Amino acid sequence: MADDGSKTFTIVHRGVAAFAEGCFAAIRNPNSHEAGLPELPEHEALEQLAAFSVPARWVDTGKLET
Template sequence: MWRSGHRREAVTAAARKVNAEARNKIGRRDVGETKLFQRVFSLDAPKADQPRLRLMEDDGSDTFRSVHRGAMAFAEGCYAAIRNPNSHEDGLPELPEHGALEQLAAFSLLARWVDAATVLTV
């Protein structure tokens, strides 16, 4: 896709892949994208059907809360501001290479967090 100039499509494919990897990691198929990341990075304790992803151990600190609130907000931003327009808006001009690289970098960071996170279950 990239070499043929379909950069917007490449970014959308990356967004889909991050979503799929997060779903696979927690074993859920009933939610995706924004709702998925709101639930997995939630500060609430896990429930039987709602595992959590933890980027660090819950030591009760403001840092723990900030990291997970930030990851949740970052993921929401990635899907709302990048993936949704790329997927749902017809007639958008193709992304310039530097813009597409920046968008891919955002999803790359989210993918790294998902990969590094520990799954917390009941």
């Protein structure tokens, strides 16, 4: 969403950042930093992959402002 100065932009931007941070904190970090975790069942791994696909799409469709 383009920054139009609206409250909606602020809320969406904050939500995107919180969602991405949550994905990294709850999914990526434990699986990357904890040795000996059991392998996830396929359906859970696919759910986690789907969760990461959302912020990945947002980043992919975003535009860098300099």
